[in-house]
Amino acid sequence: MTAIQAPRPRPGLLDIDPYIGGEARTVPHPKLGRPIRLASNEGAFGPSPKAMAAYRELSGEIHRYPDGGCSALREALAERYGLDAGRIVAGAGSDELIALMAKCYAGPGDEVLYSRHGFLMYPIAAKAVGATPVAAPEADRKTDVDALLAHVTPRTRILYLANPNNPTGYLLPKGEVERLHAALPPDAILVLDAAYAEYIDDPEYSPGADLVDRAQNVVMLRTFSKIYGMGALRLGWAYASAAITDVLNRARGPFNVSAAAQAAGVAALADQDFVAKSRAHNAEWRRWTAAELEALGLSVLPSAGNFLLIDFGGRDAEAARLYLKDKGILVRQMGAYGLPTCLRITIGTEEEMRAVVEALAEHLRRR
Numbered sequence: 447m448t449a450i451q452a453p454r455p456r457p458g459l460l461d462i463d464p465y466i467g468g469e470a471r472t473v474p475h476p477k478l479g480r481p482i483r484l485a486s487n488e489g490a491f492g493p494s495p496k497a498m499a500a501y502r503e504l505s506g507e508i509h510r511y512p513d514g515g516c517s518a519l520r521e522a523l524a525e526r527y528g529l530d531a532g533r534i535v536a537g538a539g540s541d542e543l544i545a546l547m548a549k550c551y552a553g554p555g556d557e558v559l560y561s562r563h564g565f566l567m568y569p570i571a572a573k574a575v576g577a578t579p580v581a582a583p584e585a586d587r588k589t590d591v592d593a594l595l596a597h598v599t600p601r602t603r604i605l606y607l608a609n610p611n612n613p614t615g616y617l618l619p620k621g622e623v624e625r626l627h628a629a630l631p632p633d634a635i636l637v638l639d640a641a642y643a644e645y646i647d648d649p650e651y652s653p654g655a656d657l658v659d660r661a662q663n664v665v666m667l668r669t670f671s672k673i674y675g676m677g678a679l680r681l682g683w684a685y686a687s688a689a690i691t692d693v694l695n696r697a698r699g700p701f702n703v704s705a706a707a708q709a710a711g712v713a714a715l716a717d718q719d720f721v722a723k724s725r726a727h728n729a730e731w732r733r734w735t736a737a738e739l740e741a742l743g744l745s746v747l748p749s750a751g752n753f754l755l756i757d758f759g760g761r762d763a764e765a766a767r768l769y770l771k772d773k774g775i776l777v778r779q780m781g782a783y784g785l786p787t788c789l790r791i792t793i794g795t796e797e798e799m800r801a802v803v804e805a806l807a808e809h810l811r812r813r
């Protein structure tokens with residue numbers, strides 16, 4: 447053969463539709479004088495001033511390798527959430543840990559299960575290791591335990607469950623999570639992705655640490671990218687059994703978390719007033735925004751996260767998104783999630799939420 451051929455990657459890699467993040471650039475909003483970015487669920491208030499100070503303070507030390515064991519961070523997390531520091535593994539965002547779990551526990555011939563409108567990184571992580579992603583159907587865009595269990599086979603290695611789920615916002619009550627776990631075979635791992643846990647104040651909810659402590663096959667994932675507002679630094683963590691922790695620590699990069707992320711993470715954890723303020727703000731403006739959008743005739747799914755999934759039904763969601771973008775407001779399109787009639791809108795500041803509601807009202811009036 448004379449044509450020059452690209453080297454062939456492992457099976458599965460070329461089946462990946464690359465993850466496309468929320469857009470970050472548009473014109474400034476006329477009233478606010480800057481773009482309004484509501485496409486990536488970044489906390490409304492940005493990072494805690496304490497995290498920013500810790501980040502700045504580190505600048506003279508960036509020639510030093512970070513602590514590869516993330517000791518101070520793991521201890522701070524253990525203290526804050528009442529966990530065993532020895533079973534915490536930090537990562538460059540929880541995305542790294544999602545991928546690392548697949549790399550360690552799945553491969554060709556194995557199945558990786560998730561819910562139909564679950565987080566997009568799950569099928570990507572499966573394909574990246576040559577495993578087969580399996581999507582269980584959802585009724586009414588709600589995670590369905592029976593449908594998930596019906597899709598478990600002897601080949602199922604990992605079940606990824608975002609709780610609450612992004613992008614639907616659906617919260618699976620802890621009794622249902624326990625029922626799901628109880629029916630899973632012990633050699634299948636339940637990965638509970640609790641990226642939005644800090645926003646929730648509901649006795650029906652558990653991020654899953656208690657289940658991790660009771661079982662050998664459960665992992666809880668958390669992130670600093672949402673309520674802590676530190677997406678740029680890439681910081682997430684896993685809480686797992688001793689056996690899974692050991693495996694993750696063997697497979698991860700020795701310096702996978704930057705010193706800046708570690709320092710800012712410790713400082714952010716110490717600022718729980720910021721977290722409480724963010725949680726209260728989110729609950730208030732999520733409620734307000736949902737009510738305003740429903741009053742415009744839009745269908746809004748109940749959400750436990752810092753975002754709302756809006757179904758435009760017969761009205762053109764993409765036209766609405768482009769209208770908002772033109773006004774300096776970025777929201778997320780949902781085609782990649784199989785929800786083309788929907789847009790996802792992050793809960794931002796009060797002035798941002800007033801601006802997005804006003805712009806959507808204008809758009810719908812014109813049509």
Ligand SMILES: *Cc1c(COP(=O)(O)O)cnc(C)c1O
Pocket residue numbers: 487538539540541542565608611612639641668669670671677680681682
């Ligand atoms: C945002 C998000 C993540 C990714 O978080 P990073 O820590 O920034 O990688 C993981 N899971 C879910 C469900 C998310 O919404």
